[in-house]
Amino acid sequence: MLRLENVKIVQDDFHLSADWAVPEGARLAVIGPSGAGKSTLLMTLAGFIDPVAGRMTWNDKDLGPIPPGKRPLSILFQDQNLFPHLTLSQNLGLGISPRLTLSAEEWDKVHAVLGRVGLDGMGARAPAQLSGGQLGRAALARALLRNRPLLLLDEPFAALGPALKAEMLDLVLETTAETGTTVLMVTHDPNDARRFADLTVLVAEGVAHAPRPTAELFANPPPALAAYLGQ
Amino acid sequence: MAKRLGPIGPALIGFAVVALTLGSAMMTAVQKPDWAFGPADVLALRFTLLQASLSAVISCALAVPLARALARRHFLGRTLLIRLMAAPFLLPVVVAILGLLAVFGRAGPVNQIITAIGVQPMSIFGLHGVVLAHVFLNLPLATRMLLQGWQSIPAERFRLAVTLDMPPSAQFRHLEIPMLRSHLPGALSIVFLLCLTSFAVALTLGGGPGASTLELAIYQALRFEFDLGHAAALALVQFALCFVVALVALRFDENPKFGAGLGREPAIPAPGGLRKILDGLMIFCAAAFLLTPLAAVILRGLPGLGSLPPGLAEALVRSVLIAVASALLAISAALSLAMTVARGTRWLEPVAMLPLAASGLVMGTGLFLAIHPILPPERLALLVTLLVNATMALPFLFRLLLPEARALLADYGRLSDSLGLSGAARLRLVTIPRLARPLGFGAGLAAALSMGDLGVIALFAGERSVTLPLLVQRLMGAYRMEAAAGAALVLVAASFALFWLFDRWGTRHAAA
Structure with missing residues (x-):
């Protein structure tokens, strides 16, 4: 509560x-x-x-x-939810480890969650290459990984x-x-x-x-x- | 209390800066300064103020029409020219002086023309030479500061002036004079301050009873007369003078950014006719004045490369090591202080600007007085040079990074906090990638300034700690001009190479 x-x-x-x-x-x-x-x-x-x-x-x-x-808790802001200099996978990886030191299984998890929010195979892209809706999905995916x-x-x-x-x-x-x-x-x-x-x-x-x-x-x-x- | 001081690391950096600047001045004060000033000291004080006033007024008086011409004219190579004209700011002072000697010296082309038309040749030594060199070194800085002023006038304002059919004189009165009123005092006081603390120019072009500065008097008292009390008293006078001027400069300081926002296309009405010719003439003359000595350094230096003096390689390695180490030290300290100030620890802001009030020679004198009872000072010459150079670069780098740090915090501070990014991980994943461009540029600036520094090292150097600028100065002093020119070319190449390497690291790692 x-x-x-x-x-x-x-x-x-x-x-x-x-x-x-x-x-x-x-x-x-x-x-x-x-x-x-x-x-x-x-x-x-x-x-x-x-x-x-x-x-x-x-x-x-x-x-x-x-x-x-x-x-x-996790929070999604109005904008600036992703770091523009990191790839999508890296941005999501921060949800698991703020040092971005992930094991192979953890990276697999990142890719699985990308698929779960409909961004399958887009992990290597930079945020600037995504549409507004895709940015929202990515931010939500990171919140899922944080699992708060x-x-x-x-x-x-x-x-x-x-x-x-x-x-x-x-x-x-x-x-x-x-x-x-x-x-x-x-x-x-x-x-x-x-x-x-x-x-x-x-x-x-x-x-x-x-x-x-x-x-x-x-x-x-x-x-x-x-x-x-x-x- | 602990909350007021902010995080411990940046606070320690702040204390170190205070110790190096105020502490070194205190060190001279406790050395029983000998206040018996002779007539030579009074003359030195008068000359110091005279040359700094003249240099500041002339630099700014030339910078106004030059900045306006650059702000309102489109021409091929404009950006390149603006970049090239900034070179004197990065140029080692001894090299600049060699270039000026080649152009304005007794046998130089300017004097040849003057004598050909039957006028007495002018001397580059004494007041003339010191002011000439200071204008050469500071005109680019003053021009940049004013150019930013012109670019800060909103384009809409000029558009309005054009629709109202304002003639250029009315535009000047209503748009440009108000801007100059806010930008000119800052430029004047910064140039005045830099000329007060400039040592190498007075060392090479000044000297003698009529053309000695306070800095030079400190150097002579310490190095030749070994009169510690006299040196301490002079250092205190110099410190007080600089402190007051730095306070004035900071009051007027409208956040000068060294090197930002110069690529923008001019949106300012460009009147034709005579004004166009005058603008063109202004740009041409300034470019000739600033670039000819650079060309002379290269032309004179190339033959000198064949007869490089012994000891050059060691001096080069020493200088590069000091420059790289002091650049890394200065940029790390500046980043740490800028991030902390951006987060709200306000007391560190004036602390980071404090070195503006300290000259290298005053700091050097304090450290010399502190070290010499314990160790022969030349044993620590390189370490002291490294520390002093890093400290002197700090205000410039801090000013460069502070707005960037504020923007980073505003854009990504909460996101980083909400993800638990902190410490080394935050530095590696967010701060460095986001700020790579100003970090690289700032480190390059610090490295070039340190590479060319001829200040504190002259106080401390023994035979085994000669840096490259000191070697060039000694060769000049021994009238071995060809060897000096060759060594100077190596020095300027190394300075620009270091700047370029750091800056390139920044642009390559700059995040999208």
Whole structure:
């Protein structure tokens, strides 16, 4: 279970508070107006921003003192998810060993995962030779190799067209369902939330509200969400 | 406290830099400096300030029309010319002086023309020569800094000026003067500072009571009179002077990048007519002034290659080893400091710039005073030269790397952290491949500067630690000009080769 206990984030005149929990294996959408702090919430979980108060735990273990790379999570950013000077295989290999010292079996695993996300035989390519959708697949493949119980998606597919984005979300659903991974996904598109998430967190007016079942939330939106949706 | 100081490694580098610069000045202060300055010292101070002011003003006064001409004219070979004109900055100072002597010396072509029309020949020694050499060495730097200023004016601004039908004079007033107001003070103060601390020029072209600089006076006090108290007092005056000027220079410093962004095509309106002719003339004269001495070095040096002096091979090997070691040391220290400052440890930024305030001779004097009670200083001559050269190059390399380090952190910092990349693995897999280009360029710059350095080594050198620039200077001093020219050609070839090799490593390993 991921638990946020009275977490308070302050950056200059921006502030955000959160006090709730998500069960393991849940798929959570994080929705709200831009600038409300959706990404900030994910960056805090990932360890790039220290909250000024409260604590975050994963299965009762405090995340606070753990450096970003050692936290039980993987994160996909909006862009710059791959190093442009490394090949696809090398980028994926970093998910197994940050020193990039992999055994032959581990390289086999890298190639197998490439096939799993539909990039079979593209391991030797540079990221610049890939399309936007393929870049997303590669980043997801590395998250699979890292095999952490939490996956944070900070709109990594925002630049893709609707059909491609839907395809990527399906791929995330499929692969994380196999491993029982808990997924938190930032989105500004209610359709993404409906399609993907059983729970949704509304971030608005300085508060990340406790998650509610997605369908129920959209059927009966609180004023802040209604305003955001333009209803 | 520990958090404020940042990570331990870079903090230790910072302390070493402080020890080498401030510490060496302190060392001279505790040596009971002898404050009894004679008239010669006052003259030296006056001459130092006079030559540095003249050199800075003339370099910048020439750099303004030159940079403008280069900024607004398209012509075949423009990029190549800009590159070639930067060569004097990398040229060993003794070699530059040999080239200038060949062109402007008593028997040189310039004086032949002057005497042919019946005018008294001019002398390259004394104030004339020192200023001439400093303008030759610093005009390229000043031009580069101002050229970047011109390129920093948004093209849209010029487009607007053209649509409003502004004449060139109005463009100058509304667009170019504001830019110069922010860029010129930086260029002036940097050139002034470099001329304050330049030693080899005064050593070879100055001298005598009327044309001695503080640096030269320190050298004479230490090396010939062995008057440690006097040397210490002079070193302190020089340090205080440089410190104040460096503070001024840093205030005006708009992040000068040595060597970045010069390939861009000019987007500046290029008026025709007389202005076009004047621009062309300016570029031609500057190119002739900067390139003829280079050509003279090659022409004079080629016959000298047949009569290379004994000891040249040893001196060459010594110089190359020092240059490579000090380049690697300087670039590693600069990278470490730049990455740490980019991550937010602010106190290391002024520390990395501190060597700008220290001259090689002041540092050398401090180290000499520290070492000589324990060991004969010439035993450590090469080690001291290596350390001082690396320290002197540090501010330039740091400035080169800092914006790159900031960009690297902004683009890939979080990704690297989220994957647990740290320490040596991060250096090998991310930092070096991403920064290969500026790392190679910076190391090349440091190697060339060290290769040509004739400063601290002159203080320390015994018979068994002569470097190549020192050998050239000694040959010149003994009027063995042909041998000096040959050795100088070897020196300049080695300097440019080292620069080229490091720079090429950078471009070859530069990541996509």
